[in-house]
Amino acid sequence: MANSISVGNPSPGCKKVDPILVADNVTRQFGGLTAVNVEHLEIPRGLITALIGPNGAGKTTMFNLLTGFDKPNTGTWNFDGHDLAGVAPYKVARMGMIRTFQLTKALSLLTVIDNMRLGAQNQPGEGLLQSFLRPIWKKREVEITQRADELLERFKLDAKREDFAASLSGGQRKLLEMARALMSKPKLVMLDEPMAGVNPALTQSLLEHIKGLKNDGTTVLFVEHDMHMVRNISDWVIVMAEGRIVAEGPPTQVMKDQAVIDAYLGAHADTDLGTVAIKTIKAGK
Numbered sequence: 001m002a003n004s005i006s007v008g009n010p011s012p013g014c015k016k017v018d019p020i021l022v023a024d025n026v027t028r029q030f031g032g033l034t035a036v037n038v039e040h041l042e043i044p045r046g047l048i049t050a051l052i053g054p055n056g057a058g059k060t061t062m063f064n065l066l067t068g069f070d071k072p073n074t075g076t077w078n079f080d081g082h083d084l085a086g087v088a089p090y091k092v093a094r095m096g097m098i099r100t101f102q103l104t105k106a107l108s109l110l111t112v113i114d115n116m117r118l119g120a121q122n123q124p125g126e127g128l129l130q131s132f133l134r135p136i137w138k139k140r141e142v143e144i145t146q147r148a149d150e151l152l153e154r155f156k157l158d159a160k161r162e163d164f165a166a167s168l169s170g171g172q173r174k175l176l177e178m179a180r181a182l183m184s185k186p187k188l189v190m191l192d193e194p195m196a197g198v199n200p201a202l203t204q205s206l207l208e209h210i211k212g213l214k215n216d217g218t219t220v221l222f223v224e225h226d227m228h229m230v231r232n233i234s235d236w237v238i239v240m241a242e243g244r245i246v247a248e249g250p251p252t253q254v255m256k257d258q259a260v261i262d263a264y265l266g267a268h269a270d271t272d273l274g275t276v277a278i279k280t281i282k283a284g285k
Ligand SMILES: Nc1ncnc2c1ncn2[C@@H]1O[C@H](COP(=O)(O)OP(=O)(O)OP(=O)(O)O)[C@@H](O)[C@H]1O
Pocket: 030, 033, 035, 053, 054, 055, 056, 057, 058, 059, 060, 061, 062
């Protein structure tokens, strides 16, 4: 079925009209196991793409490879005009591709505001400014704190500004991690299971924040098992199984794909997990 995102009909590894990330022949083996075997992948610019698939499909490994946290056996990829294979994670971040982790990496013994300030270190030239240009750095520090405070307000974490990250709930830590990722104004944000461990009361605001990123012009790629989230916020869905891309397309189309239902969705194909969560709250469970 025609759409405005892919060139031609959607199919696994299809070309996009305006890709921000293009990867070719990316493979990663762990001993005898091929965790990732992606022939071609394109992520559309300025949109929200979900990467779904059963446990062990290779989603997190793919994230690790693309962001330099792991090294592939083979493969090349280009992010917004830069070849990134073999580039260190901090450089990848400076080029505008920032990721969050499945288990949050908020530094527990730092305050919320200090965690945010750390996020700014991904900005180009930060180290230079700090060492040689003290007066300019002072001004920069004020700007960083200003941006941090704006983001904390946006993510409703301003009341926690001086608290240690350790005192936040799991969901609040997820919000902090997302807010921190935005400190360096990334072009592409990669979120690994943003909904995992988030209590239902925070789910809606997390969804709104992610939609907000897109409205600001940021491209979002996220791994998620929560089909409510996938259905509600994705413009595009890519399905992985056993290291390969097995399906992709607009969410309504992909969710109806018999092969996807068989391989992954199974009995949950028609279950909106969000509705389930809301019913559970109402029942006072
Ligand atoms: N460091 C590692 N050493 C050995 N095997 C690994 C390593 N990392 C991942 N694997 C294996 O690679 C495969 C892909 O794992 P990966 O975590 O990428 O899957 P996933 O799709 O993200 O799964 P989930 O949805 O459960 O997070 C799995 O079989 C996993 O056991």
